[in-house]
Amino acid sequence: MTTATLFLLALGVLGAFDIAWFHSYKGRLVTRPECRREAILHVVRGAVYAAQFLCVPNLRLTGTWYLGWLVLFGADVTVAFLDVREEPRSRASQGGLSGGEYLMHLVLSVGVGALLHSVFSATWGDWRLPTQVIDSDVPWGLRMLAGCMAVGCLAVSALEALALLEGSMGPPAPLHVRVRLPATVEQVWNLTQDHRIHPDWDHRFSSIVMLHEDAHGAHQAPMGTPDPRIQTGTVMRYEKTVLGASIRGFGRYKLHRPMRQSTFEFWSDEPLSLIARGVGLWRYTALPEGGMEFATSYTYAVRWGAFGRVVDRFLFRPLFQLYTERSFARLARRYFGVRRPRVLGREGRKPRTFTPRLEAA
Numbered sequence: 001m002t003t004a005t006l007f008l009l010a011l012g013v014l015g016a017f018d019i020a021w022f023h024s025y026k027g028r029l030v031t032r033p034e035c036r037r038e039a040i041l042h043v044v045r046g047a048v049y050a051a052q053f054l055c056v057p058n059l060r061l062t063g064t065w066y067l068g069w070l071v072l073f074g075a076d077v078t079v080a081f082l083d084v085r086e087e088p089r090s091r092a093s094q095g096g097l098s099g100g101e102y103l104m105h106l107v108l109s110v111g112v113g114a115l116l117h118s119v120f121s122a123t124w125g126d127w128r129l130p131t132q133v134i135d136s137d138v139p140w141g142l143r144m145l146a147g148c149m150a151v152g153c154l155a156v157s158a159l160e161a162l163a164l165l166e167g168s169m170g171p172p173a174p175l176h177v178r179v180r181l182p183a184t185v186e187q188v189w190n191l192t193q194d195h196r197i198h199p200d201w202d203h204r205f206s207s208i209v210m211l212h213e214d215a216h217g218a219h220q221a222p223m224g225t226p227d228p229r230i231q232t233g234t235v236m237r238y239e240k241t242v243l244g245a246s247i248r249g250f251g252r253y254k255l256h257r258p259m260r261q262s263t264f265e266f267w268s269d270e271p272l273s274l275i276a277r278g279v280g281l282w283r284y285t286a287l288p289e290g291g292m293e294f295a296t297s298y299t300y301a302v303r304w305g306a307f308g309r310v311v312d313r314f315l316f317r318p319l320f321q322l323y324t325e326r327s328f329a330r331l332a333r334r335y336f337g338v339r340r341p342r343v344l345g346r347e348g349r350k351p352r353t354f355t356p357r358l359e360a361a
Contacts, residue, residue, distance in 0.1 A: 004118040005057040011111045012149040022101040030163040038090040045079045046157030053150035057138040063131025163306040166313045177345040178295035179328040185284045193226035201331040203323045206241045232256045276303045
């Protein structure tokens with residue numbers, strides 16, 4: 001099966017280019033509703049390809065097990081047939097397949113034919129032998145390459161499946177976190193509005209600088225006292241260090257109402273930043289029974305296309321929710337002596353009067 005494995009590896013390289021260039025970059029199939037069925041077929045075909053990369057170099061199926069080859073390649077041919085039927089409808093809004101993609105599919109079809117001929121030429125007659133699975137004589141290096149291809153196929157299929165799932169779930173919910181503190185609104189306002197202290201309790205930031213400080217120097221107010229020059233329209237620069245990489249962004253106060261709320265927008269132009277832009281609010285509310293409630297709500301738009309939305313939906317946004325909750329707990333413990341702070345967040349606990357929405361760019 002060495003020749004068949006070489007054909008399979010060549011098809012894997014060509015198929016990877018087809019997926020990366022024509023399906024993802026040019027066609028953006030997973031983001032187009034009219035291409036959804038075609039994208040689902042590609043997910044299934046990726047799993048079939050992974051099975052081929054694992055089985056062809058490593059196994060020799062004999063007797064009844066020989067049916068495995070028929071099922072495996074029969075599934076490949078069936079999915080390919082359904083894909084060809086679906087493409088005219090799926091790509092109608094894009095003017096059909098481009099010349100380059102049509103040529104690529106033609107080359108892949110010829111390659112699949114050569115693969116099938118090679119596999120069945122090498123194995124024909126094995127169905128007459130006793131039923132068993134025999135180790136292959138394919139060189140170890142080719143087996144390793146094929147295994148890497150299998151992992152790649154499964155990874156791409158998983159990402160595409162998650163992107164399709166994410167696209168069917170609607171926009172992600174904003175993040176909401178709040179904590180009750182044994183303090184006055186003024187005390188919490190002064191502490192949390194001092195950007196010099198902010199990174200000490202908020203896991204989301206490594207440093208924050210108000211841009212007017214660059215020209216006029218940092219204000220000399222005591223620690224725990226906000227800069228009196230901060231007002232609606234003030235711009236800040238923030239940084240977060242992740243795995244040794246520093247990611248920079250900017251924020252601007254959209255509405256600054258001392259002792260009540262700060263509404264802000266934030267953005268980053270750095271390619272490494274998943275967050276492109278966002279909006280949020282901090283709210284300070286005195287409680288009738290004493291103490292106060294400190295709450296935040298925010299949301300954001302991401303970059304990196306469908307991949308970025310998948311990463312955000314299933315990893316980054318849940319992590320940000322956890323980071324914000326832990327930051328509020330840290331604030332309560334470190335500065336207000338609350339041993340077991342009750343931090344509320346997640347679904348069903350959002351503030352009733354504010355849901356941040358991104359404005360159209």
